[in-house]
Amino acid sequence: MTKPVYVLNGPNLNLLGTREPEIYGSQTLDDIRDSLVEAANGRAIEFRQTNGEGELVTWVQEASRSASALIINAGAYTHTSVALHDALRACTVPIIEVHLSNPAAREAFRLTNYVAPTATATIAGLGARGYHFALEAAIKMTA
Template structure:
């Protein structure tokens, strides 16, 4: 049996659809989850969101034991969390970082990225389609 692909989402992503839709779009996180599950077919997707840094670190550690790949939108923790960086560095599975917007083209404080150095790949600026590209890649990487 193939291990699931974990899709972990960080702070404020529960507000998708209502928070700054001109930047993040009108789709909700539930919409993204549902469309990813359809796309995945018979592959199991474990899709989660938390606003807690410690919870996200715990889930990354769990993914390393239980998942075949990790898709991560760390939200603001991308720019602030050394703890998340360290947890990701301990992972031996493929890690695909996803951002709805392109942080490199936004505010200066978003230029710092603690996730990218530990990720296998980064997809940014493509809106919710980035999740789907990440899922395609994760499936191919774990086939």
């Protein structure tokens, strides 16, 4: 049995569709989840969102044991969380970082990225489609 692809989402992503749609788009996180499940063609997806840093770290540790690959949109924790960085460094599966917007083209504080040095790949600035590219890559990496 193939292990699921974990898709972990950090703080404020539960507000997609209403929070700054000019930056993040109009799709909700539920819309993104539903479209990924459909695109996975039967491949199991473990899709989660949390506003808590500790919970996200715990899920990354779980993914290391239970997932075939990890797709992560860490939200603001991308720019602040050494704890998340350390958990990702210990992760033993491919990691694909996803951002709806392009953080490098935004505020200066978003240039700090604690996730990228741990990631196998990064997809940014493509909106919700970035999750689909990440899923396609994750499946190919683990086939």
